[in-house]
Amino acid sequence: MKSLEELKAIREKMKRQMDLREDNESNIRVVVGMATCGIAAGARPVMTAFLDEINRRGLTNVTVSQTGCIGVCRLEPVAEVFVPGEEKVTYVRLRPEMVPAIVEQHLVNHSVVQDYTIGAAE
Amino acid sequence: MSHIRSHIMVCTGTGCTSSDSPRLISAFEDELKLEGMDQEVRVVKTGCFGLCAMGPIVMVFPEGACYTRVTVDDVHEIVSEHIVKGRIVKRLLHMEGEEGQSVTSLNETQFYKHQLRIALRNCGVINPESIDEYIGVDGYTALERILTEKTPPQEIIDALKKSGLRGRGGAGFPTGNKWQFTYDAVSPDGVKYVCCNADEGDPGAFMDRSVLEGDPFSVIEAMTIAGYAIGSSQGYIYIRAEYPIAVKRLELAIKQAEEYGLLGDDILGSGFSFHLELRLGAGAFVCGEETALMTSIEGHRGEPRPRPPFPAVKGLFGKPTLLNNVETYANITWILNNGWEKFAAIGTEKSKGTKVFALGGKITNTGLVEVPMGTTLRTIIEDIGGGIPNGKKFKAAQTGGPSGGCIPAELIDTPIDYDSLTAIGSMMGSGGLIVMDEDNCMVDIAKFFLEFCVDESCGKCVPCRIGTKRLYDLLCKITDGKGTLEDLDTIEELCHHLKDSALCALGQSAPNPVLSTLKYFRDEYVAHVVEKRCPAGVCRNLTRYIIDPGKCKGCTLCARNCPVNAISGAVKAPHVIDQNKCIHCGLCQTNCRFDAISKS
Numbered sequence: 091m092k093s094l095e096e097l098k099a100i101r102e103k104m105k106r107q108m109d110l111r112e113d114n115e116s117n118i119r120v121v122v123g124m125a126t127c128g129i130a131a132g133a134r135p136v137m138t139a140f141l142d143e144i145n146r147r148g149l150t151n152v153t154v155s156q157t158g159c160i161g162v163c164r165l166e167p168v169a170e171v172f173v174p175g176e177e178k179v180t181y182v183r184l185r186p187e188m189v190p191a192i193v194e195q196h197l198v199n200h201s202v203v204q205d206y207t208i209g210a211a212e
Numbered sequence: 213m214s215h216i217r218s219h220i221m222v223c224t225g226t227g228c229t230s231s232d233s234p235r236l237i238s239a240f241e242d243e244l245k246l247e248g249m250d251q252e253v254r255v256v257k258t259g260c261f262g263l264c265a266m267g268p269i270v271m272v273f274p275e276g277a278c279y280t281r282v283t284v285d286d287v288h289e290i291v292s293e294h295i296v297k298g299r300i301v302k303r304l305l306h307m308e309g310e311e312g313q314s315v316t317s318l319n320e321t322q323f324y325k326h327q328l329r330i331a332l333r334n335c336g337v338i339n340p341e342s343i344d345e346y347i348g349v350d351g352y353t354a355l356e357r358i359l360t361e362k363t364p365p366q367e368i369i370d371a372l373k374k375s376g377l378r379g380r381g382g383a384g385f386p387t388g389n390k391w392q393f394t395y396d397a398v399s400p401d402g403v404k405y406v407c408c409n410a411d412e413g414d415p416g417a418f419m420d421r422s423v424l425e426g427d428p429f430s431v432i433e434a435m436t437i438a439g440y441a442i443g444s445s446q447g448y449i450y451i452r453a454e455y456p457i458a459v460k461r462l463e464l465a466i467k468q469a470e471e472y473g474l475l476g477d478d479i480l481g482s483g484f485s486f487h488l489e490l491r492l493g494a495g496a497f498v499c500g501e502e503t504a505l506m507t508s509i510e511g512h513r514g515e516p517r518p519r520p521p522f523p524a525v526k527g528l529f530g531k532p533t534l535l536n537n538v539e540t541y542a543n544i545t546w547i548l549n550n551g552w553e554k555f556a557a558i559g560t561e562k563s564k565g566t567k568v569f570a571l572g573g574k575i576t577n578t579g580l581v582e583v584p585m586g587t588t589l590r591t592i593i594e595d596i597g598g599g600i601p602n603g604k605k606f607k608a609a610q611t612g613g614p615s616g617g618c619i620p621a622e623l624i625d626t627p628i629d630y631d632s633l634t635a636i637g638s639m640m641g642s643g644g645l646i647v648m649d650e651d652n653c654m655v656d657i658a659k660f661f662l663e664f665c666v667d668e669s670c671g672k673c674v675p676c677r678i679g680t681k682r683l684y685d686l687l688c689k690i691t692d693g694k695g696t697l698e699d700l701d702t703i704e705e706l707c708h709h710l711k712d713s714a715l716c717a718l719g720q721s722a723p724n725p726v727l728s729t730l731k732y733f734r735d736e737y738v739a740h741v742v743e744k745r746c747p748a749g750v751c752r753n754l755t756r757y758i759i760d761p762g763k764c765k766g767c768t769l770c771a772r773n774c775p776v777n778a779i780s781g782a783v784k785a786p787h788v789i790d791q792n793k794c795i796h797c798g799l800c801q802t803n804c805r806f807d808a809i810s811k812s
Contacts (some may be wrong), residue, residue, distance in 0.1 A: 091473035
């Protein structure tokens with residue numbers, strides 16, 4: 091037997107989970123480079139860190155996916171962030187501990203973490 | 213738990229299940245585990261997407277990539293390419309159009325572009341075995357609202373009346389009125405029943421099955437609301453035992469709803485109780501008729517009885533009973549959640565909303581489609597259905613199964629709604645839509661549906677029991693080449709007698725396929741009778757196999773295969789078929805390697 095509040099909680103939770111089945115063009119996309127170079131450089135824990143942090147904050151407007159080598163193997167692990175209507179931002183030489191800052195500042199507050207971008211590294 | 217970044221939706225409707233989709237699910241799960249991604253990618257069972265011809269269907273989100281005809285061997289590639297590297301496997305994408313253009317988003321396809329999914333809104337979107345997912349798509353909000361606000365039943369019934377929803381089982385009776393009659397009916401001991409007709413029996417129809425397989429909760433929620441609205445605490449779903457997946461999902465859904473307190477005693481603490489039980493039908497077509505269905509639920513042999521009294525007054529166990537079809541129920545919560553105005557804005561003047569059709573026969577995209585009322589047959593067949601395969605010409609479409617009629621090619625621009633179809637001698641029916649091309653003999657089609665009715669007639673009334681059989685005999689006479697022109701008149705006369713005197717809709721509508729083919733394809737009947745010829749080359753006894761002496765090499769293969777030794781000829785000399793001995797089996801034609809044998 092569930093109370094109305096419990097049903098509401100289930101609805102909210104499931105909505106968050108099922109949100110990604112909608113054809114939603116307004117979503118922010120995070121794409122992690124997961125070719126051999128990326129994985130060797132540690133892209134896997136970075137990917138996991140993104141997923142954990144997004145889940146922790148309950149973000150619904152973000153999709154995370156993987157991609158192959160984008161050509162800057164020396165700067166791996168690489169992740170690109172696509173905010174609709176804005177230019178894509180490429181973060182390089184990522185470590186899991188850098189991820190919460192990107193999620194908080196860029197995905198939530200829409201301010202690019204300049205220090206981690208490819209521009210800062212080059 | 214980590215954030216799930218991708219959902220792999222695998223269709224587990226009957227169509228895709230029969231092409232092995234359950235094995236795909238375990239293959240995906242194994243492969244994901246192997247890649248260490250089982251914590252971030254979820255494999256979800258779901259209902260019918262509609263593109264049954266291309267099954268098994270797999271949709272991968274968030275990209276929304278639609279993969280068709282996926283086999284277990286493709287699973288590794290989808291996981292290692294799409295899931296691991298983010299590269300869509302183009303080879304498996306749904307292809308459409310002459311250029312063979314592949315499409316990633318289903319909504320862009322011709323197949324979906326013209327569709328509007330209301331009854332099928334959750335099919336292919338949610339996991340039908342999870343009440344949580346149904347709740348996640350705003351399921352049970354209508355029931356919650358009604359019970360917490362204590363909405364007056366009359367308000368619910370008025371909303372349905374104003375929406376213009378009509379029964380989707382075929383007859384098209386206004387649903388709101390039906391609810392009103394049952395609400396108004398007085399039961400001395402206060403007992404009323406809510407029933408759901410899931411005894412889908414038309415050959416080639418699978419709309420209700422797909423709704424129950426893909427979204428069982430929407431029917432259960434609607435029946436619960438119906439119970440509240442008419443004042444009933446007990447419901448029955450009458451479903452045929454031939455639908456094992458639908459039965460299993462319904463049982464599971466009822467159990468989950470009971471565990472959540474959304475079914476049973478004192479729902480959501482409101483004091484309102486509603487119980488739901490399944491009753492399995494043994495597959496008799498007549499049990500889709502409402503009075504026969506209720507007799508069968510009572511435990512008796514499924515036979516109809518005269519109406520009135522209508523079920524709303526005296527139905528199941530003699531109590532006032534509300535009986536609606538699966539698809540009708542599937543529309544209810546959508547109307548209550550989105551408002552009757554929105555529903556009434558869809559469709560034509562007298563037919564509101566959408567209708568689900570099961571497309572079958574000679575059509576490229578066999579499958580399940582839902583279109584607004586008033587959509588033309590042309591849109592359904594040419595745009596959504598992808599036209600007739602093998603470059604053949606469209607000849608006719610049969611709607612309404614054995615109770616409906618044929619729509620000939622010249623009426624292809626007829627808008628599909630209750631009244632337009634009745635006006636041209638067909639009927640909406642439950643939604644089976646069988647497409648026929650130039651290779652179909654219309655007399656043979658009429659005979660096929662009539663044979664079905666002969667088998668399925670329950671035998672209670674004489675007109676149906678004997679009338680359908682005599683009609684069938686007359687049609688056989690024609691396809692055997694022994695018919696006369698007077699027989700055509702007798703057929704017509706008998707059809708009208710049957711329509712006027714049969715006890716229930718089965719017998720009353722059984723002559724429809726005959727009458728409509730006679731009306732639109734009389735020349736074909738005449739060809740059978742006068743010229744002793746079947747224009748489509750279907751009727752066996754009217755076809756002659758002929759060997760072309762120019763092409764025959766005298767290999768003797770046909771003569772050796774002929775079961776009645778009707779072929780003679782010397783080795784390396786052209787052979788001849790003795791038409792008096794020939795039984796028209798066609799074996800000679802199948803075996804000939806030189807394409808020398810043709811039908812005339």
